[in-house]
Amino acid sequence: MxxxxxxxxxxxxxxxxxxxxxxxxxxxxxxxxxxxxxxxQRSIPQAVAEMRExxxxxxxxxxxxxxxxxxxxxxxxxSIRLAEELARVFGNIDYGLSELRRxxxxxxxxxxxxxxxxxxxSRVTRTFIVKHARDTRQGRKKITDLRDxxxxxxxxxxxxxxxCIFKVLPRWxxxxxxxTCRETLQRGDGxxxxxxxxxxxxxxxxxxxSVKQLETHQGREIAAWxxxxxxxxxxVFQSLAAKEIRRDExxxxxxxxxxxxxxxxxxxxx
Numbered sequence: 001m002x003x004x005x006x007x008x009x010x011x012x013x014x015x016x017x018x019x020x021x022x023x024x025x026x027x028x029x030x031x032x033x034x035x036x037x038x039x040x041q042r043s044i045p046q047a048v049a050e051m052r053e054x055x056x057x058x059x060x061x062x063x064x065x066x067x068x069x070x071x072x073x074x075x076x077x078x079s080i081r082l083a084e085e086l087a088r089v090f091g092n093i094d095y096g097l098s099e100l101r102r103x104x105x106x107x108x109x110x111x112x113x114x115x116x117x118x119x120x121x122s123r124v125t126r127t128f129i130v131k132h133a134r135d136t137r138q139g140r141k142k143i144t145d146l147r148d149x150x151x152x153x154x155x156x157x158x159x160x161x162x163x164c165i166f167k168v169l170p171r172w173x174x175x176x177x178x179x180t181c182r183e184t185l186q187r188g189d190g191x192x193x194x195x196x197x198x199x200x201x202x203x204x205x206x207x208x209x210s211v212k213q214l215e216t217h218q219g220r221e222i223a224a225w226x227x228x229x230x231x232x233x234x235x236v237f238q239s240l241a242a243k244e245i246r247r248d249e250x251x252x253x254x255x256x257x258x259x260x261x262x263x264x265x266x267x268x269x270x
Contacts, residue, residue: 042091050089055177061184067239069249080158083165092119097157107132111157115164124164130156185231196230213251
């Protein structure tokens with residue numbers, strides 16, 4: 001049997017020569033990166049020092065969390081931006097996402113994401129289906145625009161990839177990074193607390209959130225707010241600005257009494 005016959009058997013007929021070359025190049029690249037990771041192993045003390053320096057900057061800390069409603073409360077989670085930054089400083093971590101298949105008739109895409117510690121050979125992979133649809137207040141609506149489909153796929157895959165990265169990173173490393181980011185947010189940019197509160201209230205006000213709604217959300221009046229309150233509300237504001245959550249999910253509409261509607265205000269007892 002000739003060499004040409006062997007190649008025809010080993011390679012599917014519908015795989016182009018360019019695809020074969022790309023696959024071979026990718027394999028060679030992965031092997032080279034693994035070899036480098038094994039020979040240039042990370043320094044844990046250096047990774048911790050770089051993590052603390054990075055998470056101590058306000059720019060990194062402001063993107064480290066996202067807010068979402070759960071059980072009538074607003075909770076915070078570690079963001080994909082924090083995951084990517086920690087993968088960078090920890091070193092020898094490969095991660096990514098890829099669209100395996102797109103079916104316009106079924107209205108779905110098959111996606112895969114991964115995170116791989118090439119030094120310890122710890123790898124996490126997830127494959128899942130993303131529907132070409134968007135949940136709205138009027139129900140689920142189908143997405144047909146190619147750019148919208150791509151954005152929807154990437155957003156869904158990024159959330160899965162975030163979890164993969166956090167699974168290959170040491171838990172203590174992630175927890176220390178998150179705590180450092182919280183301390184950075186509470187410290188802020190050096191402005192007095194009263195000024196930071198005033199700026200935050202004004203920013204929420206431009207978005208249609210009242211002082212009363214903010215106080216209800218925090219469970220205390222503005223005068224009693226601490227640096228932690230400002231930090232927590234800052235995360236909520238960033239998530240609202242990024243359209244990760246809706247305003248009414250975090251700040252329910254204010255209730256108005258009959259007296260307020262009719263303009264009749266009762267005098268306080270003497």
